[in-house]
Amino acid sequence: MKRILPIMLGATLGLLAATSAFAIERGGAMTFARYDDSTVIDPVYADRNPDLWMVNGLYETLLRNGPDGSIVPGLAEAHEVSADGKTITLTLRSGLKFSDGSDLTGADVVFSLDRARDANLGPWAGLLGAVDKVTADGNKITVSLKNPDPTIISILATFNTGIMPKAAFEKAAGATDQEKARAFFAAGPVTSGPFVMKSHVQGSSMSFERNPNYWRQGADGKALPYLDRVEFLVIPDDATRILKLQAGEVDAAEFIPFARVGELGADPNLKMELFPSTRIVYAPINTREAKKDGSKNPLADVRVRQALNYATDKTVLIKLVTFDTGKPMTSLMSAATQLHYGPEPLYPYDPEKAKQLLADAGLSGGFEVKLTTLAGSADDATLFTALQQMWAPLGVNLKVEQVDNPTRGEKNRSGDFDIHTYGWANDVNDPAQVTGWLGYYKQRQAVGTGWNNQEFNTLFEASNIETDPAKRKGEYKRMQEIYATEAPLLFLFETPFAVAVSKSIEGYVQTPLGANDFSEAWRAD
């Protein structure tokens, strides 16, 4: 009996999955309202989120990310890492074709990866910094590294390593790579991903059509993608995007403000999706001994930073800002990031502890702190008002400074701030990117905080060449512990990606990295 039960359960589930899969109907179109347009969907030149979140729709990578973030085969049906970690051998599937029917070969892979790692071209070349040489022999691809790089497998599933057609690209008009890329994309590019681009009116609309030569199959054994067409409309205003969805003029709208999640969730014609994301909202704290103006910086004392964290009631902030769609941070990285370690929410609300810590730091008389926020951001305004009230009992006088995004970026880089608001979403399915950005001093002075922790830096450097997964996991655990204790941030919360979808559309996914994945979407009515 013990054995039969799981089998029967498995069979029932399998049957259910199969019947729902059989119900999938091929064809049809869906319309998707975006908050911003793409400027260039070249895997190498894409640099803003609206660009790079679209790349995988057009260009397939050698490896792919499974729904749970694991690495699964992509254009390469198998991959193997050598014992010394310095050679990766990949086997291309047979019979792969580009959208124009031409064969996808090793030469295309070498071309694409060489282009992706050329530091003179795109902003993401650094991700392939460890690569020494890429060669192809038939369907065998060999990636040789200068040093072992545990992130390389994730990088081979990252948008910038999407495989492009060498011949078609080189045939495009222009002398430089930039000019060729422009001509290539303007002409409706040859692709390797689920879709081809049919039209693009900058700032207004874009249209993807099904790539008839795409290799993947769906759960029902039919060729992907199911949809014939995806139409994108660019609608920057949140309210208009939602109105358009409610009027039935579009099938889905992204970046729904959290304030409206409840309302749309109650609409019988819609599904309010909250996709798990790697997005975190936090506030970097200036940890330098002196402020930019030369005065003494109380935030240099770790006890003061911890006190501010304890004095912040995250559950209230999550309610106020994310309307209960968010959750508290448990580490420097989101819980959806690989190698995340954080057994419990960081710094639960404890005003008494905060008071004690400030007294220990000799600041029981209070002090003044400036919070730099984004002008015009309702979320930041709420955050400021709430923090001002939460911190006032400690004698912390919170002042606000409102700036726009480029100004905030400049202040971060020059260290001219006390605390400012910020956010992040991973671009790569590996913790090295977010960890390097938030904590590694040599990269950008630990997200501009000036926090310089020797042990953390050493661990980070070691983890970047660590090929033993267990050891690397241990290094990440320790880094996250150090970071949590040292608190160079005000740890705020994680938020999901909120997308409202019409009831008639199934299978649309926004991945934890933010990518819009239409490859398995279908129209149910």
Next chain:
Amino acid sequence: MPSLSYLVARLLQIIPTFLLVMIFIFLLVRLLPGDPAIAMAEAKATDAQLEQIRHNLGLDQPLPVQFLVFVKNTLTGDLGRSIMLKAPVTEIILSRLPTTIYLALYSVVLAILLAGPLAFVAASRVNSPVDVAIRSIFQVGLSMPVFYIGLLLLTVLAAQLRWFPVGGYGKTFLANLYHLILPALSVALYTSAIILRNLRASLIEVLDADYVQFARAKGLSPRIIMTRHVLRNALVSTVTLLGLSIGNLMSGTLVTETVFAIPGVGRLMLEAIFARDYPLIQGLTLTFAVLVSVVFLLTDVVQSWLDPRLRQS
């Protein structure tokens, strides 16, 4: 019609205006805090990458050098490459400009159609309930922000009643008449309120003037009095106002085009400012300057046609 020399003189006046606009906008965008390299690379670039971006954009050159390059390129018709959209500024603006001009003209026509007849009705029955009602309604139009009117129209007429599409842009001239009616209307409501107030006031004044009284006494038909004497004189100040409000209207498109998801130069300007896209901001400002200058020139021409006294000065 105004003389040729008048037109030439007016055209020549535009040159120093442009030079001033160029200096002004060049300095202004550089006075904005924040750096296009940071805005462009967002957070994730290293300092070395930022240096490279600044170098590629020529932003590491001294300001006077940057200015001379800007002037020289502009004179040859090259407005540079957009940082954000990675394409020539001229090309981008030309592709987006027709939409905005269409929207602006549409709004003006709607505003005139709304304000004109109602101003006559109001002026011919001063202080009657009809006059008060017309003025009150337009007072509301004047005091509400354009984006708010836009959202109200969208919510009621588009999302609930579904008479019109929610934002967007059609493909043909006629399709656009339908697609752009709500944005045009939301801008027109504001403009028409200004025109109505002004036209009503001047009509009342002119209707009361001695020469109109005299014309009536002569026994001329009301239609001839209206077209020959009243309208022509009442329109002089309204035309000036209309010209000025078209300048306003261009800035109104910044908001309207965002709310209604219309890919015109107004929305582009907003995006360019947020991205600190210097070449694009400069190019767009120059374009706005050209458009406003042309409108003012046309206003002057129409005015001097309506009122020959203006030609002498």
